[in-house]
Amino acid sequence: MNKQLFQSKLINWYQENKRDLPWRKEHSPYAIWVSEIMLQQTQVATVIDYYTRFIKELPTMQALAEVKLDHLLKLWEGLGYYIRARNMKKTAVIIISKYNGSFPNDYETLLGLPGIGPYTASAMMSIAFNKPYAAVDGNVYRVIARQEAITKSIKEPAVKKQIKHVVSNLISEENPSDFTEGLMELGATVCLPSKTPRCDICPINETCSAYKKNIQGTLPIKQPALKKKRQKKTVLVFLTNNTIAIKKRETALLNSLYGFYTLDTHLTKTTITSQFNHLEILDVKKLKYYTHVFTHLKWQIRAYLVKTTKPFPNYIYKSLNTIETNYSLPTTYKKIFPELNQYLERSSHGK
């Protein structure tokens, strides 16, 4: 099968089978960019609602460049990898100030912008600008590793280079946009990561070396995942006058989001009472014990509500309702909200 046939099979399949996704209705570089950033390491099903809300609130580059970081992070709340949002604002400011409000149609310049790496720069070049740049993501690694029956780990730089090279040679000059999206769409809906991809309905199964050898279920070869480090955490939700203490995090993890007071050991009710006695503790209540899993960590969390007379220094105090509406908290803290709500309702009924 020749290259032209491969391209037409893939592109025709894509045009007939592509999913109806919100970012496929708009073709502006801005909209494509927003979707590509959101889709980094994040599944389509998760992104859809975030994307729709984002575009509605920040429909233009100008709006994004001017938005308050807290507002932006609220739009991003729960999506994860929050540096993506911070970098998007940085890039928007640069685009407004240096590039007259529009993305330059140039790979190297795109690559230089915060949060845009080789994949996203190539994706924008091909999807937004319709230029033949090979955008290689997790889907494409899998599709090509199977097409070429690559039995070495796709983690190896040489293999990554090889796959990029294959796609660069294969990409359609006439329709780079649909070719790029088609290859990824195929990986997402047909050439699945499971042991049983849908080879029966694959438009390019005739050229697939892995399919010929019936080894598609074993590819691509990946490195075993690293074991997550476990960390003990105690989360104290300080409550004074029915308002709750939160603070903007300045740590690497969950940076710029708001959070409750968190420390690196497991505390008991007794130790909390003695350690924070100077705040004039009125009550200490266990909210919940739970775990929260990050990419490389697992937090084992003990969360308590600590009712005090004096406020905790350097924290801002807001009502639970205000926090939920206006402040962006990571999921690890939001998991406490049901218990928090329950407790606050109960104590107000008691009055």
Place this chain on the structure above:
DNA sequence: AATGCGGGGGA
């Protein structure tokens, strides 16, 4: 070359 950086869908 390896690690940090979130969270959830789906088997």
Place this chain on the structure above:
DNA sequence: TCCCCAGCATT
């Protein structure tokens, strides 16, 4: 549980 996801930045 585990794997994977339209990756990037830093070291």
